[in-house]
Amino acid sequence: MSAPELIRIVSRDSPMALAQVERVRAELSALLPGVRTEVVPVKTTGDKWLGDLSLVEGKGAFTKEVDAALLAGEADLAVHCVKDVPADRPLPAGTAFAAFLKRDDVRDALIHPGGLTLDELPAGTRIGTSSVRRRAQLAASHPHLECVPMRGNANRRMEKLAAGDADALLLAVAGLERIGRPDVITEVLSTDVMCPPIGAGILALQCREGDTELIDAISPLGDPAAHREATAERMFLHVLQGHCNSPIAGYARAGRGGDLSLRACVFTPDGKTVLNAHEWAGRLDPATLGTSVAVALLRQGARELIDGIAH
Numbered sequence: 001m002s003a004p005e006l007i008r009i010v011s012r013d014s015p016m017a018l019a020q021v022e023r024v025r026a027e028l029s030a031l032l033p034g035v036r037t038e039v040v041p042v043k044t045t046g047d048k049w050l051g052d053l054s055l056v057e058g059k060g061a062f063t064k065e066v067d068a069a070l071l072a073g074e075a076d077l078a079v080h081c082v083k084d085v086p087a088d089r090p091l092p093a094g095t096a097f098a099a100f101l102k103r104d105d106v107r108d109a110l111i112h113p114g115g116l117t118l119d120e121l122p123a124g125t126r127i128g129t130s131s132v133r134r135r136a137q138l139a140a141s142h143p144h145l146e147c148v149p150m151r152g153n154a155n156r157r158m159e160k161l162a163a164g165d166a167d168a169l170l171l172a173v174a175g176l177e178r179i180g181r182p183d184v185i186t187e188v189l190s191t192d193v194m195c196p197p198i199g200a201g202i203l204a205l206q207c208r209e210g211d212t213e214l215i216d217a218i219s220p221l222g223d224p225a226a227h228r229e230a231t232a233e234r235m236f237l238h239v240l241q242g243h244c245n246s247p248i249a250g251y252a253r254a255g256r257g258g259d260l261s262l263r264a265c266v267f268t269p270d271g272k273t274v275l276n277a278h279e280w281a282g283r284l285d286p287a288t289l290g291t292s293v294a295v296a297l298l299r300q301g302a303r304e305l306i307d308g309i310a311h
């Protein structure tokens with residue numbers, strides 16, 4: 001098999017996204033010594049628009065321009081956070097996932113300049129987050145805290161925190177590690193306290209479907225466990241058909257003995273209703289596990305709950 005000589009990598013241009021690209025470049029040069037890589041940074045709608053994401057079509061806001069560059073032949077490989085790749089629809093026609101990299105930390109972290117933990121925060125503390133998933137879970141577990149809208153990349157959010165726009169932040173541990181700022185974390189929240197989003201901590205490499213030489217060359221970078229987990233989680237979300245204002249969380253994990261489990265939740269925005277299911281795959285393949293957990297939540301009324309939220 002002839003290895004490609006040059007791989008042009010397209011990604012968002014945020015500090016986190018560019019750090020992700022550096023990880024991919026390092027893994028590529030270890031796998032394919034002598035290969036050259038080039039970075040093609042693009043700005044996405046999600047980076048440019050700092051208002052409500054549902055007003056700019058929401059889903060796909062962080063991936064659309066990256067996929068367009070891949071399809072236009074301006075790059076050969078796209079690096080995406082699986083979390084940002086819409087799961088309710090197929091991947092853009094003509095593209096395919098070539099690998100899911102080994103999963104990073106899936107948990108969210110609290111950043112409180114005073115060093116308090118989530119349980120210690122006084123009533124009225126303003127948590128900067130626009131995530132409907134984080135807001136609903138905080139409303140359920142810590143109703144005395146207040147969420148204030150905050151978007152922008154992680155570095156920008158920390159600037160806003162320093163400027164007093166919020167008293168504390170919730171951000172993904174994986175993202176903070178990627179931008180080299182795990183030092184700001186005051187508490188890592190367990191997945192029981194804050195159930196992660198679909199695809200948390202997994203990077204996906206996406207190629208043009210017909211580029212089989214490149215796909216074959218880079219597929220050894222894929223991690224089998226991350227692939228199974230991402231497949232179960234994304235099928236769960238596909239069957240559930242949420243929208244960008246629906247608080248949905250879900251986390252698949254290969255447990256003892258390798259059996260895959262998927263725990264998933266759907267919330268009302270006020271956190272007063274929480275639907276919850278947790279199943280093990282047993283003999284099921286990952287996609288069927290995802291389907292089964294989605295159906296379990298639909299039986300509990302997830303469709304009515306999701307459709308009842310304005311979007």
Ligand SMILES: NCc1[nH]cc(CCC(=O)O)c1CC(=O)O
Nearest residue numbers: 081083171172174175200201202
């Ligand atoms: N929406 C931005 C985004 N996309 C992926 C991550 C975290 C890293 C990951 O899960 O891969 C983040 C930042 C955050 O939520 O704090």
